[in-house]
Every structure is written in C-alpha cells, then in structure tokens.
Amino acid sequence: MVKADDKFRGIARELDGLGRLCLPIEARRSLAFNDRQEVDMYIEGEKICIRKEGKVCAVCGRTGELFDLYPVKEVHICKSCALAVTDMVMEKGL
Numbered sequence: 001m002v003k004a005d006d007k008f009r010g011i012a013r014e015l016d017g018l019g020r021l022c023l024p025i026e027a028r029r030s031l032a033f034n035d036r037q038e039v040d041m042y043i044e045g046e047k048i049c050i051r052k053e054g055k056v057c058a059v060c061g062r063t064g065e066l067f068d069l070y071p072v073k074e075v076h077i078c079k080s081c082a083l084a085v086t087d088m089v090m091e092k093g094l
C-alpha cells in the first residue's frame with residue numbers, strides 16, 4: 001500500500017528565480033486542488049508545508065473541511081478541542 005507520505009517522494013523540482021515551483025499534477029489531483037486553489041503555507045521543522053486554505057482549529061491545527069469548527073472570539077476550535085476545554089472548565093467548577 002502506498003502511503004500519501006511516500007507517494008510523491010523523489011520528485012526533484014527546481015525553484016525559478018522568484019522562488020516559485022509547480023506542484024505535481026498527481027499531488028494536486030490527489031488532494032482535489034482546484035484551479036487557482038488558495039493555499040496556506042507554513043514551516044514545520046525543515047519542511048515548507050502547503051495545504052488548502054481553510055479554517056483551522058487554533059488548538060490542534062486540523063482544518064475545518066472535515067468537521068465543524070466553532071468560533072471562539074478571534075479563532076475557531078474543533079468539537080474535540082471544545083469538549084476538552086469544557087471538561088477542564090467543568091472539573092474546576094463554575
């Protein structure tokens with residue numbers, strides 16, 4: 001079985017003079033990127049990560065496409081993290 005992490009390993013790409021590169025079509029299709037897909041980019045250790053733009057849980061970092069996110073002041077949190085926070089608050093008492 002090919003893991004997503006192994007699927008596109010070994011494809012060498014060269015950045016152009018402005019630091020741009022073309023994402024492999026196989027990767028874009030696999031992740032259902034649209035034409036002109038908006039993405040978020042961030043650094044994780046020594047990697048530059050690219051993912052579809054979307055609301056992200058401020059606690060665990062999961063995106064909002066797979067589950068509902070709840071707005072909390074200026075951020076969003078997922079149901080799992082909301083329940084964890086609720087449990088902690090309830091344990092301390094109101």
Ligand SMILES: [Zn+2]
Nearest residue numbers: 057060078081
């Ligand atoms: Zn979360």
